[in-house]
Amino acid sequence: MSKTKLRVERLDITGFRGVSLKRSLIFDGKSVLLFGENGTGKSTFVDALDKIFTGEIFTLDHRGQGISSQRFGPHIKGSAIDISLVFDDAKHTTFSINTDLNSCPDEVREYLQIAQTPVYILRRTQVLQLVESQPRERYEFLKPYLVLTEIEQVESTLRASRERYAQELLSKKSLLARHTDDLRRYAQVPNSFATITESALVTTLNSVLSEVGITALERLSDTPAAIAGLNSQLSQFGDLSRVTTLKTTIEALDELRTYSATSMFSELEANLNRLGILEGTQTSIIYEKVLEDGAKWIETESRTECPLCEQDMVKFAPSEVVERARARLEHVRELVGLRESVRRGISTLASTLENWQGRIGRVKSQLDKIEFDGNQEIGKELDAVAISLMESAQSLRRATTLNSTPDSEIAPQLRHSGALQSTLARVGEALSEQLKRLPSADAAQKLLTLRDKLTRTTEAWVSFTRTQGEVTESEKLASISEALHSSFERTRKEAIGELFNTINKDINDIYFELHRHHEIGTPDKASHRNVRLEVRDAVQQSVNLRADFYTETGDPRGYYSDAHLDTLGISIFLALRRWYRDQYPSFNLLVLDDVLSSIDSSHAVRLAEVLLTQFSDYQILLTTHDRLWFEHLRDIQSRCGVGQNFVNKSIYGWDIEEGPDLREPFDEHRYLVELVKTGQPFEMASTAGRLLEHILQEMRYSLRLSVPAKPGERYEIGDLWPPFYREIKKNYRSLYAKAQNALDALDVRWPLRNWIGAHFNNWAQNAPKSVLQEFAKSVLHLFDAVYCSDCRRFVTPSTTPLGQLACRKGHKVYAAPGKAEASASDRESLITSTAGSLRDAKLTTEIHLEWKKSERANES
Amino acid sequence: MRAEKPLETEILNRFFRQIGADDSLPPAVVEALLRLRKEGLLTNTDRVSAAILDGANVKN
Numbered sequence: 001m002s003k004t005k006l007r008v009e010r011l012d013i014t015g016f017r018g019v020s021l022k023r024s025l026i027f028d029g030k031s032v033l034l035f036g037e038n039g040t041g042k043s044t045f046v047d048a049l050d051k052i053f054t055g056e057i058f059t060l061d062h063r064g065q066g067i068s069s070q071r072f073g074p075h076i077k078g079s080a081i082d083i084s085l086v087f088d089d090a091k092h093t094t095f096s097i098n099t100d101l102n103s104c105p106d107e108v109r110e111y112l113q114i115a116q117t118p119v120y121i122l123r124r125t126q127v128l129q130l131v132e133s134q135p136r137e138r139y140e141f142l143k144p145y146l147v148l149t150e151i152e153q154v155e156s157t158l159r160a161s162r163e164r165y166a167q168e169l170l171s172k173k174s175l176l177a178r179h180t181d182d183l184r185r186y187a188q189v190p191n192s193f194a195t196i197t198e199s200a201l202v203t204t205l206n207s208v209l210s211e212v213g214i215t216a217l218e219r220l221s222d223t224p225a226a227i228a229g230l231n232s233q234l235s236q237f238g239d240l241s242r243v244t245t246l247k248t249t250i251e252a253l254d255e256l257r258t259y260s261a262t263s264m265f266s267e268l269e270a271n272l273n274r275l276g277i278l279e280g281t282q283t284s285i286i287y288e289k290v291l292e293d294g295a296k297w298i299e300t301e302s303r304t305e306c307p308l309c310e311q312d313m314v315k316f317a318p319s320e321v322v323e324r325a326r327a328r329l330e331h332v333r334e335l336v337g338l339r340e341s342v343r344r345g346i347s348t349l350a351s352t353l354e355n356w357q358g359r360i361g362r363v364k365s366q367l368d369k370i371e372f373d374g375n376q377e378i379g380k381e382l383d384a385v386a387i388s389l390m391e392s393a394q395s396l397r398r399a400t401t402l403n404s405t406p407d408s409e410i411a412p413q414l415r416h417s418g419a420l421q422s423t424l425a426r427v428g429e430a431l432s433e434q435l436k437r438l439p440s441a442d443a444a445q446k447l448l449t450l451r452d453k454l455t456r457t458t459e460a461w462v463s464f465t466r467t468q469g470e471v472t473e474s475e476k477l478a479s480i481s482e483a484l485h486s487s488f489e490r491t492r493k494e495a496i497g498e499l500f501n502t503i504n505k506d507i508n509d510i511y512f513e514l515h516r517h518h519e520i521g522t523p524d525k526a527s528h529r530n531v532r533l534e535v536r537d538a539v540q541q542s543v544n545l546r547a548d549f550y551t552e553t554g555d556p557r558g559y560y561s562d563a564h565l566d567t568l569g570i571s572i573f574l575a576l577r578r579w580y581r582d583q584y585p586s587f588n589l590l591v592l593d594d595v596l597s598s599i600d601s602s603h604a605v606r607l608a609e610v611l612l613t614q615f616s617d618y619q620i621l622l623t624t625h626d627r628l629w630f631e632h633l634r635d636i637q638s639r640c641g642v643g644q645n646f647v648n649k650s651i652y653g654w655d656i657e658e659g660p661d662l663r664e665p666f667d668e669h670r671y672l673v674e675l676v677k678t679g680q681p682f683e684m685a686s687t688a689g690r691l692l693e694h695i696l697q698e699m700r701y702s703l704r705l706s707v708p709a710k711p712g713e714r715y716e717i718g719d720l721w722p723p724f725y726r727e728i729k730k731n732y733r734s735l736y737a738k739a740q741n742a743l744d745a746l747d748v749r750w751p752l753r754n755w756i757g758a759h760f761n762n763w764a765q766n767a768p769k770s771v772l773q774e775f776a777k778s779v780l781h782l783f784d785a786v787y788c789s790d791c792r793r794f795v796t797p798s799t800t801p802l803g804q805l806a807c808r809k810g811h812k813v814y815a816a817p818g819k820a821e822a823s824a825s826d827r828e829s830l831i832t833s834t835a836g837s838l839r840d841a842k843l844t845t846e847i848h849l850e851w852k853k854s855e856r857a858n859e860s
Numbered sequence: 861m862r863a864e865k866p867l868e869t870e871i872l873n874r875f876f877r878q879i880g881a882d883d884s885l886p887p888a889v890v891e892a893l894l895r896l897r898k899e900g901l902l903t904n905t906d907r908v909s910a911a912i913l914d915g916a917n918v919k920n
Contacts, residue, residue, distance in 0.1 A: 150868050484879065491875045499867065583866045 005588045006111045007619045009086040015079035016051070017044040017072075019659035022082075026664060028647055028792055029088040031620035033637075035630035036651030041660035042623040046121060046593040047073075049621070052083045052097050053115035059123060076656065087111070107586070114587035117144045119580050121591040127569040131557065135542040142533070142543055145576045146499070147583075151492060158485040165478040172471045179464040186456040196464070201457060208450055223458045230451040237444045242370045246435045252363050253428040256356060257421060268345040275338045288329060288336045295325040350396035356420075357389040367431075374434070378427050385423050497535045499579070500543075504532040506575035507568075510614075514567045514606045528564060531556065531571070563599045570595060570607065574615070581618070590618040594625055601628065608633050612640045627714065634701045643702070643796060650697075665694055666792065669783050676776050681769040688776035689717065692746065695783060695794070696720035702796035702805075703727050721747070732805055735785060735795075735814040742781035745774060788812050 007029040014022040018041035025032060025045050036042040047057045047069075056062075057069040074081050084096035093108045101109055129141055180196045183189065193200035198220055205226075206216040214229045237243075294307045298318045305312050306321075313321055329336065364382045367375060508531055512523035523529060530548040547568075549559035556568060570592075577590055592611075596604050608629075611620060624630050630650075637643045652661040668691045675684040696717060700707060705723040707715055725747050728736050736743060786795050788807035795805040795812050805814040 146867060148868060148871075151871050154872070487878050488875050491878060492871050495867065495871045495874060 005586060005617070005619075006107050007088045008589070009088045009092065011045060011048060012082070012084045012086075013044065013048045014082040015075045015077075016081045016083055017041075017047050017075065018654065019044050019048075020075045020077050020079060020656070021658050023659055023662055024664070025621075025649070025662070026647065026792065027619065027621075029619070030645050030647045031618070031622070033630065033633050033646055033648045034621065034623045034651065035627060035649070036623070036625065036654075036660065037627075038625050040651040040654040041662075042625070042651060043123070043593055044660070046123070046591055046621065046623065048083045049589075049591060050118060050121060052085060052095070053112065054118045055116075056118075058118060058121065059125065075659075111587055114584045115589065117147065119145045120577060120587070120589045121593065122570070122573045122595055123593040124595050127566055127573075127595050130569045130572045131545060131565045135536060135544050138533075138545065139541045139543045142576070143541075145580050146496065148492075155485070155488050155492060158481070158488050162478070162481040162485040165474065165481040169471070169474040169478040172467060172474045176464070176467045176471050179460060179467050182460045183457060183464055186453060186460055188453070198461070201461065205454065205457065208453070212447060212450060220458060220461050223454050227451055227454050230447050230454070234444060234447050234451070243435070243438050243444075245366050245370050246431055246438070249363050249366050250428055250431045250435065252359065253424050253431070256359060257424045257428070268342070268349060271338055271342045271345060275335070275342055278335045278338060288332065288339075291325045291329050295322040295329075298322050346396050350393045353389045353393035353396070357386045357393065360386045360389070374430055378430050381423060381427060385420060389420070493535045500533045500535065503575050503579050506578060507531050507533075507571050510574050510610060511568060511571040513610050513614075514571065514603055515564075516606065528556075528560060531568060533572070563603065566596075566599050567603055567607070574610070578615075588618045589621070590615060591621045593621075593623050596624065596626065596629060601632065604629050605632055605636065608636045609640065612636060612642050616640075616642050616645065635704075638701060638704065648698075648701075663690070663694070664792075665691070665698075665783070665787055665794075666789055668694065669780065669787070672776055672780060676773055676780070681767065681772045684776050685767070685772040688772075688779040691783060692779045693717050693720075695779075695786060696724055698794040699724055699786060702794060732814055732816075735805055738814065739782050739785040742778040742785070745778040746782065785812075 008027045009029055010027055011025040012022060013019045013024075023041075025034070034042055034045065043059075047059070050057050051069060051073065057073060060067050060069045060072050082096060084094055084099075087093045087095070087108050089105060089107055091105060093105055095104060095108060095112065101112055104112065126141075130138060133141060183196050183201060187201050187204050189196060189200055189204045193204070201220060202217045205223075209216060209226055212230070212233065214226050217223060217226060290308075297303060297307045299322050302318070304318055316324065360382050364379060364386065367379060367382070508523050508529060511528070511531060512526055515526070515528065527550055528547065530553070532546055534544040534546060536542040536544055545556065546554060547556035547560070549556070552559060556565065560568065581588060596607065599607070604626075611622070612633075622633070624633070630648075634646075634648055637646050637648075649662060652663065654660050668687065672684070672687050672691055675687055679687075693716065697715070697720070699705070700715070700720055700723075703724070705720070705727060707719055707723055710719060725743060728743060786805075787793070788795065788809065788811050790811055791807040791809050793807050795807050795814065797805055804816045806812060
């Protein structure tokens with residue numbers, strides 16, 4: 001922890017939000033209480049801190065819909081933005097929005113780095129956010145405090161790996177299921193085996209292997225031996241293609257025999273017999289072709305000579321010749337038809353014989369490829385058949401070219417068909433006999449199938465066992481990933497849960513302090529109690545808020561009033577801020593921007609006391625638009641003995657051209673000095689009046705003047721001057737002696753301020769310059785007496801028993817009546833040695849009142 | 861950017877204590893974490909990496 005915490009000395013703003021020309025908020029390393037009515041630019045200073053620390057303005061950059069600090073950060077007049085901070089380190093380091101963080105001294109850099117997480121500003125709009133928001137939004141709000149970026153990354157990574165390995169496991173299991181199906185199908189494992197094991201496969205395969213006399217497997221790794229046994233058996237079949245060839249040949253011969261036994265032969269034979277009978281009854285030979293062509297020729301060409309002899313037809317006219325030829329054709333029509341039919345039959349038979357001859361040739365070439373007993377004889381016989389068929393076909397072809405009865409040619413061919421039948425039958429029988437002598441094709445097929453089954457099963461088993469191993473590995477990884485993620489998630493929730501328990505206690509303590517005036521007993525007995533942030537088990541990144549109310553427990557929104565919810569929101573924020581400060585002690589800024597809008601004055605006072613006592617070692621920027629609360633706070637500062645820790649500022653007004661009117665007393669003094677020399681009388685008097693008012697406002701608090709109450713606490717010179725003058729004359733004689741001329745003069749002339757400044761009229765305008773100068777000089781004189789330009793503070797009564805008026809550094813000291821002035825060093829030693837020094841005791845209001853009571857008792 | 865992140869450190873320390881990273885990280889966990897790291901996961905956290913390596917060193 002740093003020995004002295006770094007603090008802000010001043011904040012300078014130009015061209016930003018509501019500030020056009022440069023404005024400075026002077027902290028002097030203290031806390032600042034800033035009053036300004038609505039719209040006077042208070043929040044601009046808060047926004048400037050937000051911007052310079054985080055690069056964003058929460059109220060702009062988190063609203064969406066195109067609203068951003070980039071767009072709405074610059075002043076409406078468009079002047080260049082400049083925001084800078086001066087720190088109270090040894091070098092009085094200045095850091096602006098354009099400064100490189102790395103160029104800063106270590107302690108300033110550390111401060112700025114911590115300030116990048118915006119957990120120290122609470123705005124009015126955020127007060128209820130902690131209470132009213134949904135659990136997920138509440139978590140988002142709490143997230144910056146928890147600083148879990150890295151944790152979320154790790155958890156997200158572990159979750160991703162868990163999902164990835166779970167997915168991988170599913171995929172591997174699916175592959176294993178496919179391999180299982182393959183094994184069941186290849187090995188034809190009965191359903192009685194519910195699962196596929198090596199034993200189930202071995203049992204199933206052995207039952208088949210035993211049928212073919214192969215030694216039983218003990219393990220699947222024995223399959224190569226079994227496959228070798230099957231190959232040995234298969235080798236006895238020799239070339240298995242012989243069987244196939246023989247079978248094919250026998251089938252071809254059978255088909256040939258069936259075909260050759262068709263009715264084609266009997267029909268042709270019947271036609272030939274009928275033709276022989278008809279031709280036997282004819283008295284002359286009929287040349288039907290000659291008759292047909294001759295008749296056609298005579299008729300078409302109107303010939304008058306005979307087409308055969310080319311002599312004139314003398315016996316009959318050509319038409320008669322044609323008619324006679326057609327009559328003869330009609331007479332022998334049956335004979336002509338039969339001849340035509342026989343001719344076609346013979347042609348078909350010739351083609352058939354040629355076809356058979358071709359097929360027998362192909363069968364013969366198949367048989368030539370295999371060897372068996374009697375092969376050569378059968379081959380010769382088939383060759384003879386083929387030659388015979390070829391000759392017959394040629395003979396028939398020749399017969400059809402002759403226009404004569406083909407009986408002499410045809411008959412041998414037809415007789416030959418019977419010989420063909422018997423030859424084919426004999427050859428077929430010989431081949432069948434040969435086939436019977438070869439091993440069974442079914443037996444070979446069975447062996448082949450079994451060998452295939454063994455091969456496929458063995459291959460599938462390899463894939464199955466490999467995948468099974470991968471599944472086991474994948475299960476292990478999935479299980480570990482799940483365990484890692486679950487463990488991490490559980491750890492995070494436990495740690496955050498415990499953290500919440502710590503914060504919850506502080507929330508309840510603060511909340512109880514804010515409501516102590518109407519609670520009895522301890523926080524755990526309070527009517528509104530046990531407020532708690534809770535990690536939601538079921539939902540990630542989500543936080544519940546619950547509380548107790550008398551006998552009930554639940555969502556505080558259901559029981560608490562709006563004001564109680566307001567103070568609850570503030571309590572949560574303060575508890576979080578305090579916890580965060582415990583983590584990062586070197587950063588102690590706390591900003592409360594107009595957060596007291598709906599709570600009554602008693603709660604506001606309690607809050608002020610909590611802030612001024614429990615957060616006295618923070619540098620606080622507290623803004624308010626409520627003048628009454630501003631006055632309360634100033635009073636409470638004094639009562640709590642922390643007046644020296646605060647700078648109280650008022651914004652007197654705002655306009656678009658210049659921004660907030662935030663006058664510093666010393667600047668006003670310097671300006672007035674110039675006006676006294678060269679300024680216009682009216683402006684001089686007006687400025688002098690404002691400075692006098694400023695002096696009186698300050699001294700009112702430090703001297704605790706009794707001022708008749710006015711609505712809105714809007715006190716003017718007329719209200720403040722008489723009690724101030726009386727108090728100085730009566731109790732602070734040394735000050736009176738020091739500034740008597742000025743005090744007495746102002747006692748006469750203070751109405752000038754109202755006449756000139758507040759109530760402009762022609763008389764005031766025409767007041768003599770010498771009178772106004774005297775007024776201004778008196779104000780300057782008084783200012784010099786009560787304001788220390790080194791401390792930048794007005795004198796205040798000492799909290800030591802001396803009771804003297806002094807500035808912080810002791811440059812201006814006015815002894816209490818009957819006492820000698822104490823120098824700064826003496827004063828320091830007195831403070832150190834005085835037991836019960838109010839400041840060091842961090843007084844609460846109660847203690848202060850007790851002290852005052854005893855003081856009054858002593859006085860009386 | 862900050863050197864200290866107390867809550868994160870507390871959670872990570874607890875986590876590694878829970879899985880035994882401080883003295884006897886189970887080999888299977890080391891293997892899984894190393895594998896995750898090798899595959900580009902868990903590399904965004906120096907402390908996780910360090911703890912893994914510590915665990916691996918313990919194992920070896």
